Amino acid sequence: MTAIYDLVLKDGTVVNQDGEGLRDIGILDGSIAAIGRLDASSAGEVIDCTGLTILPGVIDSQVHFREPGNEHKEDLESGSRAAVLGGVTCVFEMPNTNPLTTSEATLTDKVRRGHHRMHCDFAFWVGGTHENAGDVAELERLPGAAGIKVFMGSSTGKLLVEDDEGVRAILKNTRRRAAFHSEDEYRLRERMQMRIENDPASHPVWRDVQAAVNCTERLVSIAEETGARIHILHISTGEEIAYLSTRKRNVTCEATPHHLTLTSADYGTLGTKIQMNPPVREIRHREAIWGGVEAGIIDVLGSDHAPHTLEEKAHAYPNSPSGMTGVQTLVPIMLDHVANGRLTLQRFVDLTSAGPQRIFGLSRKGRIALGYDADFTIVDLKREVVIRDEWIGSKSNWTPYHGRTVTGWPVGTIVRGNRVMWEGDLSMPSKGEAAEFVETLRPVR
Secondary structure, three states: OOOOEEEEEEEEEEEEOOEEEEEEEEEEOOEEEEEEOOOHHHEEEEEEOOOOEEEEOEEEEEEOOOOOOOOOOOOHHHHHHHHHHOOEEEEEEOOOOOOOOOOHHHHHHHHHHHOOOOOOEEEEEEEOOOOOHHHHHHHOOOOOEEEEEEEOOOOOOOOOOOOHHHHHHHHOOOOOOEEEEOOOHHHHHHOHHHOEOOEHHHHHHHOOHHHHHHHHHHHHHHHHHHOOOEEEOOOOOHHHHHHHOOOOOOEEEEEOHHHHHOOHHHHHHHHHHHOOOOOOOOHHHHHHHHHHHHOOOOOEEOOOEOOOOHHHHOOOOOOOOOOOOOOOOHHHHHHHHHHOOOOOHHHHHHHHHHHHHHHHOEOOOOOOOOOOEOOEEEEEEEEEEEOOHHHOOOOOOOOOOOOOEEEEEEEEEEEOOEEEEEOOEEOOOOOOOEOOEHHHOOOOO
16 A cells, blocks of 8 residues: 555554544654544554553743853753653743844854754744844744743843833834743842852742742733733742732743742752752742642743753852753653642643643644644653653753652654654654744745
């Protein structure tokens, strides 16, 4: 029989918009061409997915891959290698590189660097600044742009717009959803003396709850005034969850696996390895963020993958840098929460596939449906694995979850019909391409 499909995924449990069920998926020219019961002889290649679960490709909309400027700790190839080893099919990479991604030239350079060098598909956030506020409407529509990202509180790198007028100038010009690191820089400066030398547990004391809440309230007010759409990254406080529960008109928000998994009690054993901006906080905040997940206040999950070398992280606090690896552990850590009954599989899919597609307007991604890109995260929901540093594909070669046993594991990563990873092995050359967004599509020629 002449092959009708390039690839058929056979006998897997498919999770899509109509629930779960045993189905086959036929793939042709990188797209989903059939869903149902398919004859294996109709395919050029068949992957037996018996006992496995096929999810829409996981999208991580917040990663820092450090290229250009800090390739000693990560680059686009190594970061995307970690992504696909963890079952992630598409990433949105952040602009705090060197040089900063704040212009058409620097964005174009990143897209060029990523094309068929990154293992997964990608988009790049463009940094919003005082200097380019008048240009953001054009910058956010360039090929490969995820949108505009603004740091209202200082973090790794030199991007900072701490004042309301600067934020207002950017939001008056944006037409797509803009993303924000929401910590009040003025309060952070006032409280720097709260940092205690060699005590990373003082990090959430310095970058306290009020610093996050003050900034989020300011930001939402400006967004409501300008009518702009905003996305608040890495929510870290229960107070923000309560506030945002009545402010969802033009606001979406993200939670991270570390804010849903770790607490300030973990500083005692993990120290600067869990030093992040905004910080990991007390258990009450973790539980409140879970409440935000359960109530639908949280729209997406993002890893905030921000690697540093172990040598850098070993510096005594506060000279240690903030950031940890995360893109590779997003899927297994969250599937473990599924296994433990904290999260349903359908909600996981909403947070990592349908949610990013919906709020950022990705074209042909985020669902298992005819005509969509053949992006799949294939998992074994029953597999029990101990996460080890040795498994980490990032150049930084460590994870704060080293030694943690999880139930649920990424078995395969398929990007536009290409079997990129299977059982921990990268199985083909890099074929990552820039993702497309509905609001920026060019005419078909």
